[in-house]
Amino acid sequence: MKTKFGIVGCGFLGNIVADAWKKGLLEDYELVGVTSRTFASAEKTAASVGRAGCADVDALLALEPEYIVEAASVDAVRAMAVPVLRRGVNLVVLSIGAFADLAFYEEVKQAAREGGAKVHLASGAIGGFDVLRTVFLMGQGSSGIATRKGPASLKGTPVFEESLMTDTEEKEVFSGCAQEAIGLFPTKVNVAVAASLATAGPEHTDVSITSVPGFVGDDHRITAQTDGVTAVVDVYSSTSAIAGWSVVALLQNLVSPVMF
Numbered sequence: 001m002k003t004k005f006g007i008v009g010c011g012f013l014g015n016i017v018a019d020a021w022k023k024g025l026l027e028d029y030e031l032v033g034v035t036s037r038t039f040a041s042a043e044k045t046a047a048s049v050g051r052a053g054c055a056d057v058d059a060l061l062a063l064e065p066e067y068i069v070e071a072a073s074v075d076a077v078r079a080m081a082v083p084v085l086r087r088g089v090n091l092v093v094l095s096i097g098a099f100a101d102l103a104f105y106e107e108v109k110q111a112a113r114e115g116g117a118k119v120h121l122a123s124g125a126i127g128g129f130d131v132l133r134t135v136f137l138m139g140q141g142s143s144g145i146a147t148r149k150g151p152a153s154l155k156g157t158p159v160f161e162e163s164l165m166t167d168t169e170e171k172e173v174f175s176g177c178a179q180e181a182i183g184l185f186p187t188k189v190n191v192a193v194a195a196s197l198a199t200a201g202p203e204h205t206d207v208s209i210t211s212v213p214g215f216v217g218d219d220h221r222i223t224a225q226t227d228g229v230t231a232v233v234d235v236y237s238s239t240s241a242i243a244g245w246s247v248v249a250l251l252q253n254l255v256s257p258v259m260f
Helices: 012-022 039-049 057-061 074-086 096-100 102-115 129-138 178-184 190-198 241-255
Strands: 003-008 029-035 052-054 067-070 090-093 119-121 142-149 171-177 206-211 218-226 229-237
Touching (some): 003 012, 003 241, 012 029, 029 057, 057 067, 057 074, 067 074, 067 241, 074 090, 090 241, 096 190, 129 190, 171 178, 178 206
Parallel strands (some): 003 029, 003 067, 067 090, 090 119
Antiparallel strands (some): 171 206, 218 229
């Protein structure tokens, strides 16, 4: 029997997962349906993979998936996580920034316990959660993430200034904790929140964001440190596609006889 799953969010990342299933990269799974913020997007993806397009999450749940893959937004996670988990459906989350709200994070964990379900945090644009968590468990330490971005990627955020587009020198535009960062950059610091959940928590993980002239993509350098051990995870990506592919890798791992 194949494991049934559905996708919430039919943008760039959701379509990577859907296409991977269509190409046979998720051969142990059956994609039962997809939904998105607009039904037109859901219909387009559904037609491309020959699956059902659903008007909303409730309609998708009616198809009895065992897993829901979220590739939509922080708001989507806030709206659906608790009811999905209470129904006993496992959740794969890309918009990890939703969990910077620790009260909501605790509510989600309780809903998962009540439903006998699991929340799986996709690694997105980074990895190394295992070693980061291991270092933190060894003893009280520190954690932080330094991100370098091109100035254009900061447009639409509170820190953007037109002068960043003409600057010739790097400029730090944010310094604070992960919880503060997600408040200012709700779509741009999922990586920071993910790293913080694996280590000291959103309130105690240092975050810095630097605007780099001419830079394309994101460079994330995550550090976790305790007495005798320092772990550094450094990932550069010029495309967000790595986040979608991290979901494919996670789904493969969940059904594999050997887990990485």
